[in-house]
Amino acid sequence: MKDRLRRQISDALQTCFANDTLHSGVVPEVQIEVPGNPEYGDFSSNLAMTMARAEKKSPRQIAEVLVAALGGCEFLSKVEIAGPGFINFTLMPTCWYEVLDDIAAKRSHYGFSQFGRGRRVQVEFVSANPTGPLHIGHGRGAAVGDAVASILQAAGFDVQREYYVNDAGNQVATLGRSIWMRLREQNGETVVFPEDGYQGEYIRELAAKLIEEDPSVTALEEEEAVKRCTAFGVDNVLVWIAADLKDFGITFDKWFSEQSLFDRNMVKNELAKLADKGLSYEQNGALWLRTTDYGDDKDRVLIKSDGSPTYFASDVAYHMEKFDRGFERVIDVWGADHHGYVPRMKAVVAGLGHQPDDLEVLLIQMVNLLRDGKPYTMGKRSGNFVTLREVVEEVGSDACRFYFLMRRSDSQLDFDLELAKRQSSDNPVFYVQYAHARVCSIYRNAEEQGVPLPKPGDIDLSSLILPEELLLAKYLARYPETVIGAAQNCEPHRVVYYLQELAAQFHSYYNRQRVLVDDPATTQARLYLIDGVRTVLANALTLLGVKAPERM
């Protein structure tokens, strides 16, 4: 609808240039927005004001010329000049009926667009070290990454979801040593558990499981045994992680192993490429990357003087490999405590000849768990985080995912476990899902009463004239642009806010008007309207990974 108006305005602009009522020939981008105040119509444009300088005329004069050129456009019921030079447009109510037909035609694809033109995008998220179960913070990253991926898909990008497995560094070696120590402990030895070892109970479980599956491990030399423990630990923890994520409704297209970069000599090869480009140099026995050339505040070490690569080295290789795979846009989801690493990674990307913005890093802030408004933490024993699994089991995947997406991902989040479980309008998840269930309930009712259901293309919608009905239709029309905005900015919370507003408008409508009334035409039209609401609620919830239940 907005695009249609945009074309009309562009045409009018050309008309003005042609008949010399405007002279500059400068065609600005035509900005159209939905004004906050309904009195200003359905759409408004600041075009006249942005042209004022080039035209050397007052905005209101320009607006008058433009409005004259728009002439009697049949789908516009009113065009007004207001304030400093806004042009306000009110559309014929019948225009909004088309939105309902559009939704009915596209069903679950309403809101999808070609905005991304099939460009390949990779979203890498979670990527937690395979050294223990996922905790609540990982959960937020998971929910955000998955929703961003879904939103990008809806906006017409070709998206791949990837998990980067840090299976090469010291962290997994520590996991191996921790398991080995617990294993010896279980065999009756007295051991000193390493200070940096992983304290969690799950280490004991892993040790016990390993002895059971392969008792010969105890006979190995220390070094071999630890290696065995490491491999066993990583394999098992990854299975847990995958299961936790699956129960959270998330699957990945690819699990990318850091170790595989070394196995395939990728790190060495990619580092050689950087050296060829003169981006790295040796100093004090170490190999440095010249990240300061691209905005970092100091150069970074790739290979330490003892010859071993830094974590940064494999990260560089990994990101080079991502672009080699043909992704035009690469999105990383990180914990906000890593924000200091953004400049150096952008520097790498820039050094490779890409735009720094081809890599986008989403920083995920902390989750504060609350219970009835009071901070909730597990016992303070080290290694004893609140796991994602416990929370999902307590409040359910839907509530959990919705809450994780309610705020901008870079701002901290209060997550009240009791509130998330509540079956009332206090609870935003419930409130939105309930709106969907309510529409379904009305439809069930209609069927029981033998009311014929509306058939798309064959409905008289002229009885949809109440302000709240037009308001709903207009809001449904804004869904596709909401998805595009969320995709452009990687901001799933926009979809959440959209949902809350749509649900609120629907509940309000429901409370004022009955859908199933005596007049058959009105009933049909209203059923058609709320079916549109139902479809959009379901589509938006799906993008967030939240179910749209038919009854609750």
Add this chain to the structure above:
RNA sequence: GCGCGAUUAGCUCAGCUGGAUAGAGCGCUGCCCUCCGGAGGCAGAGGUCACAGGUUCGAAUCCUGUAUCGCGCGCCA
């Protein structure tokens, strides 16, 4: 010390990339069930958008500075 991010209603937060009278939820106050699910809805009170300058037709939004808070600054991962 340097860098990054924040600062909007009592609380938690939005604010559509610079637009018109700054919004929502919670909490508070007062209302609405002869009604398809009241598991809802309506109304009210509540603001110097941290502060001071600047940019322009126009600033919560962009720039500079100040204050407060948080985080990051390893040849750790």
